[in-house]
Amino acid sequence: xxxxxxxxxxxxxxxxxxxxxxxxxxxxxxxxxxxxxxxxxxxxxxxxxxxxxxxxxxxxxxxxxxxxxxxxxxxxxxxxxxxxxxxxxxxxxxxxxxxxxxxxxxxxxxxxxxxxxxxxxxxxxxxxxxxxxxxxxxxxxxxxxxxxxxxxxxxxxxxxxxxxxxxxxxxxxxxxxxxxxxxxxxxxxxxxxxxxxxxxxxxxxxxxxxxxxxxxxxxxxxxxxxxxxxxxxxxxxxxxxxxxxxxxxxxxxxxxxxxxxx
Amino acid sequence: xxxxxxxxxxxxxxxxxxxxxxxxxxxxxxxxxxxxxxxxxxxxxxxxxxxxxxxxxxxxxxxxxxxxxxxxxxxxxxxxxxxxxxxxxxxxxxxxxxxxxxxxxxxxxxxxxxxxxxxxxxxxxxxxxxxxxxxxxxxxxxxxxxxxxxxxxxxxxxxxxx
Numbered sequence: 001x002x003x004x005x006x007x008x009x010x011x012x013x014x015x016x017x018x019x020x021x022x023x024x025x026x027x028x029x030x031x032x033x034x035x036x037x038x039x040x041x042x043x044x045x046x047x048x049x050x051x052x053x054x055x056x057x058x059x060x061x062x063x064x065x066x067x068x069x070x071x072x073x074x075x076x077x078x079x080x081x082x083x084x085x086x087x088x089x090x091x092x093x094x095x096x097x098x099x100x101x102x103x104x105x106x107x108x109x110x111x112x113x114x115x116x117x118x119x120x121x122x123x124x125x126x127x128x129x130x131x132x133x134x135x136x137x138x139x140x141x142x143x144x145x146x147x148x149x150x151x152x153x154x155x156x157x158x159x160x161x162x163x164x165x166x167x168x169x170x171x172x173x174x175x176x177x178x179x180x181x182x183x184x185x186x187x188x189x190x191x192x193x194x195x196x197x198x199x200x201x202x203x204x205x206x207x208x209x210x211x212x213x214x215x216x217x218x219x220x221x222x223x224x225x226x227x228x229x230x231x232x233x234x235x236x237x238x239x240x241x242x243x244x245x246x247x248x249x250x251x252x253x254x255x256x257x258x259x260x261x262x
Numbered sequence: 263x264x265x266x267x268x269x270x271x272x273x274x275x276x277x278x279x280x281x282x283x284x285x286x287x288x289x290x291x292x293x294x295x296x297x298x299x300x301x302x303x304x305x306x307x308x309x310x311x312x313x314x315x316x317x318x319x320x321x322x323x324x325x326x327x328x329x330x331x332x333x334x335x336x337x338x339x340x341x342x343x344x345x346x347x348x349x350x351x352x353x354x355x356x357x358x359x360x361x362x363x364x365x366x367x368x369x370x371x372x373x374x375x376x377x378x379x380x381x382x383x384x385x386x387x388x389x390x391x392x393x394x395x396x397x398x399x400x401x402x403x404x405x406x407x408x409x410x411x412x413x414x415x416x417x418x419x420x421x422x423x424x
Contacts, residue, residue, distance in 0.1 A: 048265075051268045051271050156275075158279070159278070159283075162282035163279055165290075166283075166285045167282075192290065193370075201286050201287055
């Protein structure tokens with residue numbers, strides 16, 4: 001009897017904790033959105049975060065974009081040449097990068113490179129009781145610490161995704177045109193004929209913006225709710241990567257279904 | 263001084279990002295070729311539009327003069343009703359003929375306009391009367407095989423008669 005009751009109680013406890021976490025996350029999210037205009041009035045704090053999140057991520061994003069472009073060029077040529085359509089290589093590379101790979105891979109790298117450092121930073125601040133100290137001084141830690149990082153991540157992601165796609169197209173050009181010998185004019189003209197500025201490039205930018213919000217928010221939330229111990233911070237950092245990556249992939253499927261279904 | 267340095271780096275980062283976006287819009291998306299100029303609408307009826315899609319270019323003498331604005335099925339005539347948005351700068355005579363062509367062997371289909379000789383020009387809401395449907399490859403192959411079979415049949419029967 002007590003086993004059954006204990007089982008029921010564990011289900012109830014799990015549900016209650018899930019709901020509490022969801023509510024806490026939603027409230028934090030709404031709080032951050034409400035603090036957006038206030039955070040924009042202090043551009044110096046945001047600039048520091050853009051520098052920290054953006055400039056330091058630029059090298060890994062550019063290098064990954066280049067190599068993804070190389071691989072797309074090689075694999076795309078291999079498949080397209082079977083159908084005698086190697087001239088469409090530019091279109092294939094550009095569409096895959098602008099629509100999917102640019103935003104998604106950038107967001108995954110961003111979660112690994114920038115999201116983890118956000119979580120660790122905030123978790124350690126909490127462990128060192130810096131956040132409690134700020135509350136003692138009547139400084140709102142959400143407005144002073146979380147909001148600038150949120151805005152910084154939001155600004156950074158679309159630019160990083162654009163750099164990724166642009167460098168990737170150049171990588172596809174290097175492999176496809178310079179190494180394999182696809183006609184340069186066909187490469188660019190097929191691309192320009194098939195890529196729509198608003199439907200493809202614009203939707204890619206919207207996607208990267210949504211991913212930026214998701215990854216940055218997950219990282220901030222995990223840091224904010226981390227157990228203030230070394231073990232708790234390490235666990236929160238791991239959760240950031242897992243949750244943010246899954247969120248990006250799930251959101252990507254939904255956004256693609258909404259944007260490109262017609 | 264420290265904050266000044268950060269500002270410079272952030273400015274550089276934003277500039278690089280904006281340059282990448284511009285590259286995507288201009289080089290990959292071809293923003294410059296998009297036309298936001300005033301257009302006028304003309305309709306044309308086709309027996310078969312093949313693979314023509316909304317947004318396909320309308321060309322005359324190989325130059326893009328407009329876009330296909332919409333395709334509908336007309337349940338009265340059982341034909342495809344294609345709406346064209348033509349650039350206001352280009353005027354065409356009322357007896358212009360329209361045909362659906364393919365760019366290259368496997369390329370996209372587009373609409374070609376051959377101007378006629380009438381002195382009056384097409385107005386907004388005008389109708390193009392002379393149309394030529396898309397070439398459906400399967401029909402062409404079917405016809406070819408049919409003719410081939412017919413000619414070889416008659417050839418063998420002639421030989422038998424001799």
